[in-house]
Amino acid sequence: MKKQLAAKSIVPIQYWQSKKGAHVYFVKRSEIPAVDIDIYFRAGSALDGKKYGLSYLTNAMLNQGTHAYDADAVADKFADVGAHFNKHSGRDYGHVGLKCLSGKKYFNSAFKLFLEILHSVNFPEPALQRKQKQILSVLQMHEQTPSSVAAHTFYSTLYDGHPYAHPIEGTKKTVMALTREDAEHFYKKYYVINNATIIIVGDITRQEAEKRVDEIAEHLTQGQEVVPIAGAVSPKPCGEFHVPFPSEQSNVWMGQLGMNYHDPDYYAMRVANEILGGFSLTSRLFTQVRGKQGLVYSITSAFHFSDATGPFIIHFATQNATAKKALKLVQTIVDDYVNKGPSKNEFLRAKKNIFNDFPLAIASNHDIANLLSQIGFYKLPIDYIDTFQANIAAVSLEEVKAALKKRIRVDDMIKVIVGN
Amino acid sequence: MSAKKITHEYHLKNGLKLIVKEDHRAPVAMMQVWYKVGSSYEPNGLTGISHALEHMMFRGSKKYRGSKYDEIITENGGQSNAFTAHDFTAYHQMLGSDKLEICFQLEADRMHQLLLKEEDFNKEISVVMEERHMSIDDNPERRAYERFSAVAHVSSPYKHSIIGWMDDLRHMTVKDLRQWYQMWYAPNNAIVIVVGDVIPKQIYQWTKKYFGPIKPSSVPTVKPQKEVQSLGMRHVTVKVPAKLPWMILGYNVPVLNSMTKDKKWETYALAVANGILGINHSARLQKNIIRKKQIASVANAYYSPFDRLNNLFIMELTPLNMEKVEECEKALFQEIEELQTKLVNTDELERVKTAYVAAEIFAKDSLSRQAYEIGMLECVGISYVETERDMIKKIQAITPQQVKEVALNYLVPERLTIGVLEPLKMKAN
Numbered sequence: 018m019k020k021q022l023a024a025k026s027i028v029p030i031q032y033w034q035s036k037k038g039a040h041v042y043f044v045k046r047s048e049i050p051a052v053d054i055d056i057y058f059r060a061g062s063a064l065d066g067k068k069y070g071l072s073y074l075t076n077a078m079l080n081q082g083t084h085a086y087d088a089d090a091v092a093d094k095f096a097d098v099g100a101h102f103n104k105h106s107g108r109d110y111g112h113v114g115l116k117c118l119s120g121k122k123y124f125n126s127a128f129k130l131f132l133e134i135l136h137s138v139n140f141p142e143p144a145l146q147r148k149q150k151q152i153l154s155v156l157q158m159h160e161q162t163p164s165s166v167a168a169h170t171f172y173s174t175l176y177d178g179h180p181y182a183h184p185i186e187g188t189k190k191t192v193m194a195l196t197r198e199d200a201e202h203f204y205k206k207y208y209v210i211n212n213a214t215i216i217i218v219g220d221i222t223r224q225e226a227e228k229r230v231d232e233i234a235e236h237l238t239q240g241q242e243v244v245p246i247a248g249a250v251s252p253k254p255c256g257e258f259h260v261p262f263p264s265e266q267s268n269v270w271m272g273q274l275g276m277n278y279h280d281p282d283y284y285a286m287r288v289a290n291e292i293l294g295g296f297s298l299t300s301r302l303f304t305q306v307r308g309k310q311g312l313v314y315s316i317t318s319a320f321h322f323s324d325a326t327g328p329f330i331i332h333f334a335t336q337n338a339t340a341k342k343a344l345k346l347v348q349t350i351v352d353d354y355v356n357k358g359p360s361k362n363e364f365l366r367a368k369k370n371i372f373n374d375f376p377l378a379i380a381s382n383h384d385i386a387n388l389l390s391q392i393g394f395y396k397l398p399i400d401y402i403d404t405f406q407a408n409i410a411a412v413s414l415e416e417v418k419a420a421l422k423k424r425i426r427v428d429d430m431i432k433v434i435v436g437n
Numbered sequence: 438m439s440a441k442k443i444t445h446e447y448h449l450k451n452g453l454k455l456i457v458k459e460d461h462r463a464p465v466a467m468m469q470v471w472y473k474v475g476s477s478y479e480p481n482g483l484t485g486i487s488h489a490l491e492h493m494m495f496r497g498s499k500k501y502r503g504s505k506y507d508e509i510i511t512e513n514g515g516q517s518n519a520f521t522a523h524d525f526t527a528y529h530q531m532l533g534s535d536k537l538e539i540c541f542q543l544e545a546d547r548m549h550q551l552l553l554k555e556e557d558f559n560k561e562i563s564v565v566m567e568e569r570h571m572s573i574d575d576n577p578e579r580r581a582y583e584r585f586s587a588v589a590h591v592s593s594p595y596k597h598s599i600i601g602w603m604d605d606l607r608h609m610t611v612k613d614l615r616q617w618y619q620m621w622y623a624p625n626n627a628i629v630i631v632v633g634d635v636i637p638k639q640i641y642q643w644t645k646k647y648f649g650p651i652k653p654s655s656v657p658t659v660k661p662q663k664e665v666q667s668l669g670m671r672h673v674t675v676k677v678p679a680k681l682p683w684m685i686l687g688y689n690v691p692v693l694n695s696m697t698k699d700k701k702w703e704t705y706a707l708a709v710a711n712g713i714l715g716i717n718h719s720a721r722l723q724k725n726i727i728r729k730k731q732i733a734s735v736a737n738a739y740y741s742p743f744d745r746l747n748n749l750f751i752m753e754l755t756p757l758n759m760e761k762v763e764e765c766e767k768a769l770f771q772e773i774e775e776l777q778t779k780l781v782n783t784d785e786l787e788r789v790k791t792a793y794v795a796a797e798i799f800a801k802d803s804l805s806r807q808a809y810e811i812g813m814l815e816c817v818g819i820s821y822v823e824t825e826r827d828m829i830k831k832i833q834a835i836t837p838q839q840v841k842e843v844a845l846n847y848l849v850p851e852r853l854t855i856g857v858l859e860p861l862k863m864k865a866n
């Protein structure tokens with residue numbers, strides 16, 4: 018695949034490694050007086066071991082108290098300056114971030130508290146017990162939501178025996194068994210500077226950004242970089258998995274192992290999937306299952322990217338009475354598409370769409386920060402944004418057809434059906 | 438900072454209003470067409486018709502038949518969708534700003550030449566029913582909320598959900614939709630909003646060129662349908678299969694629109710009072726109910742002064758289990774009493790005001806949020822251009838005494854409805 022360097026960067030990303038070795042991605046955008054700082058650590062549920070939910074609980078505890086302040090004081094101090102302390106975690110990562118007005122009187126005080134948290138979050142026992150109860154409530158919420166039940170069944174089946182199999186939040190039993198020491202140990206081991214990708218977007222100078230990054234580095238321990246979890250897991254048995262559920266609709270999650278960002282078929286499959294069930298309202302699944310048949314409200318297909326091979330997932334819901342019909346229709350559509358490939362017209366239109374659509378992905382500071390987090394965390398080329406359109410333009414119809422046959426096979430898919 | 442005017446307003450002879458807001462951070466633009474019609478305009482028996490019509494707007498117009506609309510937007514790398522609310526229906530497209538002109542052609546055509554074919558309607562109404570299943574029927578909290586709303590509003594058309602009752606959807610016909618379209622879709626009942634990397638004069642030219650020729654029509658005057666005075670507390674219990682209970686308290690309160698000039702501050706004071714309860718992690722529901730009493734896992738509060746008709750001041754909780762429901766109710770009453778008997782201290786009040794200021798600034802990062810704020814106000818009859826900087830000033834002027842006063846006047850038992858979701862054992866039929 019040929020890459021062309023754009024004459025001028027679409028989004029001028031500044032990359033550097035901080036004093037103590039953190040990878041930093043910075044874009045200056047000064048139109049709005051606000052700054053976003055996001056730090057991603059390889060500290061997701063794939064590292065839970067047998068302590069399912071440990072990464073989630075650790076992350077959830079980050080605003081629950083430091084040596085100097087309890088949870089109320091932390092909340093008050095951020096609120097004093099209108100700042101948002103953000104955190105979330107997934108299978109691969111633990112995230113902590115600060116969204117703040119850039120004016121000195123707001124930023125300085127919020128950032129000081131942000132550093133205090135990084136350095137001396139202390140997982141107070143009473144708060145930890147409260148969080149555990151709240152997580153049980155989250156688990157119960159999943160249990161009463163058919164699409165969550167379907168997602169959970171899909172992952173536990175497709176990744177059986179792999180660290181991606183268990184729910185990110187853990188299970189009732191494992192969550193209640195977690196201790197303060199577990200969380201503290203997890204934090205000290207993984208929320209470290211050698212394991213950090215730092216994203217800064219907003220109204221702040223390069224000089225100031227460098228200074229702030231160095232301060233972040235000083236407030237975290239050095240630690241070790243975590244090696245991303247192994248690429249592929251072996252293909253799993255296919256078949257249908259029915260979960261009885263008292264709902265009007267049957268929720269269907271079907272799919273198989275997909276690929277990761279660095280796969281040679283990445284751009285070809287981006288085009289291929291756009292035609293099958295991408296975001297646009299002209300995909301085959303959307304026009305046939307919704308438009309022609311009126312069987313569903315929403316139907317999509319997508320590759321999900323992660324350290325280990327992520328899944329390819331088709332998702333829809335239809336009333337229980339039409340579940341069989343819809344499932345059969347979807348399988349026929351996918352089969353036909355994989356066998357014959359897209360028409361020349363579809364192919365050209367999809368390429369045009371992805372090509373022209375790209376400026377939308379970098380429209381806001383929030384969008385840019387999101388893209389940078391993928392580039393940084395998953396180590397995409399630094400010119401990923403600038404070369405994206407050229408890489409899409411370079412995809413040929415033959416590549417798409419070949420990649421489709423290699424990547425998608427209805428017979429290899431698991432089909433999870435949650436409903437009545 | 439330049440004081441250059443970035444928001445521009447234009448009026449066409451046929452009654453169409455155009456508002457353009459410049460944002461040159463990226464070569465993209467958001468175009469939206471808002472119609473002043475939504476679920477609160479619907480009579481009984483036709484609930485959900487505004488939303489069903491929104492769906493049919495993607496099924497072809499005279500010049501752009503079938504799925505031509507979607508195909509053109511897709512080829513141009515655009516993203517498009519629509520949403521229906523109580524007070525409005527809006528259509529939006531986001532594209533590279535060099536490709537924006539096509540949106541004007543598409544939107545102008547479907548403003549007055551929608552096909553509304555029966556065979557399309559028969560498919561689309563089942564899509565809408567699937568949407569209803571997904572968003573309400575299979576979601577215990579949303580289902581409870583729908584029943585709560587039906588009781589909390591007595592005579593107000595906010596009673597029914599936007600998507601409509603299932604029985605009304607089943608009996609809806611394409612003829613109903615054709616009438617609804619004729620009644621409400623006209624340039625004199627619409628607002629075009631463009632936010633992004635555009636030249637306002639160019640946008641005005643396109644608007645005149647494509648929307649200018651569309652004839653205005655006599656749009657019905659909507660009846661006031663003022664909510665009757667509440668005469669006492671109401672309780673709703675919803676029993677459905679679920680794992681967790683849920684509770685919601687709503688007080689019937691006024692909105693900006695319904696207040697005389699000297700009373701408008703009351704709605705801002707209610708917004709501040711609501712913020713004190715639930716605007717962020719520092720707010721009272723989080724502090725007292727989630728962290729101190731530890732009886733619920735989720736707590737929120739909502740109120741907007743900007744609805745068309747009087748609406749609700751809401752608090753909602755997810756109690757940890759059924760045994761905690763009574764305690765949760767008591768705790769919420771305590772919070773209301775606190776607002777009524779003690780003056781909020783300055784630090785706490787400042788935090789709420791700062792949260793509103795920060796939210797306004799953070800919202801400027803998103804083109805769609807900026808366009809939404811304009812459309813939402815304009816559709817309920819509040820001029821965005823006039824109030825652009827005004828709202829924050831009004832919020833900042835609220836005093837502790839005023840918060841106490843509105844709490845005493847409005848957060849009273851007679852105005853209250855309590856809804857509780859009581860989980861039934863979950864088993865497949």
